[in-house]
Amino acid sequence: MKIALMGNPNVGKSTVFNVLTGSNQQVGNWAGKTVERKSGIIHRANEEIELIDLPGTYSLTAYSQEEIVTREYILREKPDVVMAMVDASNIERNLYLVLQILELAPRVVIGLNMMDLAKTAGITIHSNKLALALNVPVVEIIAAKGQGIEEFLTEAIRVGKLKKDPIADDVPYPEELENRIQAMERLLSDTIWATKYPLRWLAIKRLEQDPEIGQTWKSIPQTNQRNRSTDPCCDPGDPVKYELQESVSLPGEALLQAYEAEGWSKDHFEMAVADAKYQYISKILPEFRVNENPVKRTWTDKLDEWILSPFWGYPIMVIILSLVFWFSFVASAPLGGAVSEAMAWAADVIVVIMQWGQMPEVIQSLVRDGIFAGVGAVLAFVPQIAIFFAFFSLMQDSGYLARAAFLGDRFMQLMGLHGKSFFSLVSGFGCNVPGIMATRTLEDPKDRLITMLINPLIPCVPRLGVMSAVVAAFFPGSRGAFIMVSLLLLSMLLVMFSALFLRRVVRQKERSAFVMELPLYHVPTMRNVLLPTWQKTYSFLKRAWTFILVASIVVWVLSSYPQGVPMNETWAGKMGGWLAFIGQPLGFDWRIMVAIVFGFTAKETTLSTLGILYGVAADASQSIAQAMTGAMTPLGAYTFLVVYMLYIPCLASVVTTYKESRSLGWTSFGVAYNLILSFIIGWLIFHGGQLFGFQ
Amino acid sequence: MDRFLQDLKPGERARVERIEGGGALRRRMMDMGIVPGVELEVVRCAPLGGPLQIRLKGYYLAMRRGECARIMVCASNREYSEPSLASR
Missing domain, CATH: 3.40.50.300 (P-loop containing nucleotide triphosphate hydrolases)
Known part of the structure; x- marks a missing residue:
């Protein structure tokens, strides 16, 4: 059943x-x-x-x-x-x-x-x-x-x-409408369509000129699905797929035209049908509903007085979001650290076993420095993402997310986006992966795509970490804060510009409708929060692990062959050398280019790569950044910061974008857009800065 | 005097007379219960021209000003005269 x-x-x-x-x-x-x-x-x-x-x-x-x-x-x-x-x-x-x-x-x-x-x-x-x-x-x-x-x-x-279908009461339609529905029913009752759909529904939908009516869909058996196995990122999900077999127009075209002439257009039928249903509901409502105290103020009314208040709403939102961010991305740091340590420990154990089994040195290095180091760097973020998902479910179920959309809608309107994009973009400051996944709440597919593609322009916590270390080294004191704020403002400006630009690219003409229910607040159950958290985290891991594994191995191969040479002579080092011509106009040397290339797997690795390239033994990010001060001017550093903030979505975001947009084309477009945009902005800042005499 | 929903002040109530325009937005409004004859109350407005919070049929709805500008309303205390369906 x-x-x-x-x-x-x-x-x-x-x-x-x-x-x-x-x-x-x-x-x-x-x-x-x-x-x-x-x-x-x-x-x-x-x-x-x-x-x-x-x-x-x-x-x-x-x-x-x-x-x-x-x-x-x-x-x-x-x-x-x-x-x-x-x-x-x-x-x-x-x-x-x-x-x-x-x-x-x-x-x-x-x-x-x-x-x-x-x-x-x-x-x-x-x-x-x-x-x-x-x-x-x-x-x-x-x-x-x-x-x-x-x-x-x-x-x-x-x-x-039950042996027979029970018969529920029909909605009584007003006479004018009822006659027209019945006329259409008479036309359709002898067709094969009447055996497929309930006749009354069919007649109404025909009058509303619903596109689905008249289409025959054939289910495709699972074995015939070509792209099932070639689509490793996406869960097959629905076991049944359909394809359009044929589309015919139903009888009644003449009748529809006659009605149109009488003023009963498609829109008119829709409104009349909806209206009749609501009329019917209001008619039967007194039979079963008793409103004892209709003006009684509920919890929701009392809470909304503060949460949606024009004055208090925003500070409250800032507090709530700060708490969510603090718990997800700051307080969870020991958990992430524990994951990396566990990965390092596991790598050591395996290497010991391998040494005992006299495996070649290369394989040992691959396992320790390639697979475990690379995968570990991404896995270290899983606790943060999981905690963030839990908060996301909590806010969605409790009803706060809709309120955040209400408060944030004004800003999103400036970009032509929907209020629901607001939360996705704000999430991006934590991590772009949940930010991109949060676009699911958007109804319009084009708005969704735009929100997804601009999300990586928002610097996430790992990027902010690297950026603040570099800022602290180059711009000590209060200047640092000023520089950081200028970077964030630049990112917001570009998000806004890109949203408007992408609206043209995807030909989004309609201003998305913002007609959204504000549900009553309620306390979500533990199960409703934890189950989706687990499902989302699991599906992220399931789809990302192969990509991350492959990328880690590729990075390892590039950076350790030919063996026994200094880093600038490895393949990766040479690649940086080739790419140096791209970095030239921005004032970057090959080291920066190599670090930027490696940053693709996980942005926080950029600093450690630079550390190796500048020959800094220490692990602390501050000392690595200090080493950079000798090699770069402050203007060069600022250009680096801007390019680093924008240049490419990290591997996990790219995979997530692909999964969520289900389009390789748009994913590549997003990557290319980021690269080109970061280059242009970096160039403008570098040369503009020189022009104005900044060093 | 006929007014649009966006002109209402917080706390004001009104009855929907007509929804202008068509398409997906109108259908969406109908799905959310905004049909001619329905009584609405503007609860509050988000600042700087943000969306409006509206109460109808015992629940809350958020809608942008631009969308509210398509909903023509009349004062709710005025006796509601049932317009014939064809004119809606």
């Missing part, structure tokens, strides 16, 4: 899903989409049930990727039962989706969640009367406390086993 879990965003769907499936979940992506697909197999009463957690949506039109995924799943996979989750505290808008589901799927059970929240807001819902009004079974649940979830599933299984 196939059961699909549906509902608005923030209704507690994932809580129910997590409770029912436990750790028995399969997480991937929907075919061709970057929408998370979660499914799990559970067993109840000798029945194997495949439970699918469909993405949260407000409607079943084709506005966002989530809606497309949800609708296509219902239309093509035809789940046996739909479990529709409804937020009792916000029942009017939630029922709008339920009415759409009822038109599309015959077997539906409603799960009425957040009854406790509704009660505190002074709303009482009589679930039995709701069931009567819609003629659909209703189960009361409090998902956060685990109450009623099992009963919800039992009811769904019971409905799934």
Whole structure:
């Protein structure tokens, strides 16, 4: 039996899903989409049930990727039962989706969640009367406390086993509209389309001129998928893929034209249908909802007074984000250190074993200096990323993320972006990987791409670390702070410029709509925070480890062959020499170029590479930076800082961009854009600086 | 006098009369419950011309001023006259 879990965003769907499936979940992506697909197999009463957690949506039109995924799943996979989750505290808008589901799927059970929240807001819902009004079974649940979830599933299984489809009440449409729907139904009732879709839904969608109607989709068996194995970065996720077989136009073209002439255009039908559904909801609402105290102030009202306040909102946001950053990227440093030490220890153990087994020196060096050192450098960031993901889930589930988007939207408007981009960009200051992954919350694919591509221009914690060491060496005292601020301002300016520039590149014409729900605050459950944290961290590691391994080996080979020569004569050193002509206009010598090339795997390695090249034995970043002062002018150092801040996304960000954009072209574009931009800006600063007589 | 949603001050309530324009934005607004006849309240505005926080149907919605400028409203205490569907 196939059961699909549906509902608005923030209704507690994932809580129910997590409770029912436990750790028995399969997480991937929907075919061709970057929408998370979660499914799990559970067993109840000798029945194997495949439970699918469909993405949260407000409607079943084709506005966002989530809606497309949800609708296509219902239309093509035809789940046996739909479990529709409804937020009792916000029942009017939630029922709008339920009415759409009822038109599309015959077997539906409603799960009425957040009854406790509704009660505190002074709303009482009589679930039995709701069931009567819609003629659909209703189960009361409090998902956060685990109450009623099992009963919800039992009811769904019971409905799934019914011999005949239950008949829910139709939405009564006003006469003008009803006549037109019926006329269209008569035209369509004898076609084969009527056997594929519910007739009424089909007629309405035909009147709305929905593009999906009339298309036949063929599922491609798994073995035929060509690019399955050639796509190592992306989880296969959805086991079923579809391709368009044919697209025909349905009967009724003449009728549609006649209606158009009467003023009933496609838009008009859409509005009339939506309007009728809302009218119907307001009509039946008094039957099951009692508003005892409608003006009672809830917790959300009281919190928003501060959090969304025009005056206090921003300081509070700065405090919250600072805390998140401090915990994720500063307080977690010992954890990262422990990981590197563990990796170094493991490398030593393996090398000892190898020596005992008399393996050649080269292999030992490969393992110790290549694989373990390289992979360890990236792994050291995993605790930080994991802690950041945990905070991300916490903020998303509690409802704060939407508030941050509300407060940050004004700044994003300047760049033509959506308020939700704000958090992704702010995350970039911690680490660009979660920043890029956070773009998933954006609905518009073009906005998403832009946000993803400009994210690496924001200096992350490792880069800020290297930069501050160099700044401290070259610009001591209060000048250093000034230089650092100027660099950050430059980065923000370029982010803004690039956002506007990329809008032209991707031909983003529409200003993205900012119509966003501000959900009620609630305390997220431990499971809802930790499970996604684990899934995200795991999927990051799974997809990145091969790239990181290969890159570490390549870097090791380049920097240790030919053997026994000084670093400037290794292949990497020669490469730096060849690249020196690129560095020339910026005043960089070959050492800087080599360090920049090696910085690609992980930006924080730049300093240690420079240390080796300048022959500084000490490990401390300060002394390495000190050594640079002899070889560079302050202007040269400033140019280096700017180029270093911008030049290329690190390996992990490139992999993440590829995974999230699912496009090699755009990923390469992003890398090239960063390289070219950093060169141009570096050149301007170097020569502009010389012109004005700076040293 | 007809006004647009963006002209409302925090704390003011109004009823939706009409949504101008079409396309995805209008459909999105409909999905979020903004249809003719619905009563709205502007709760607060973000500073410097940022988005508006709106209460409707028992929940909160954030919308930009530019989008609010497409929603024509009338005073909510005025008796709402049911316009015929074809004129909406």
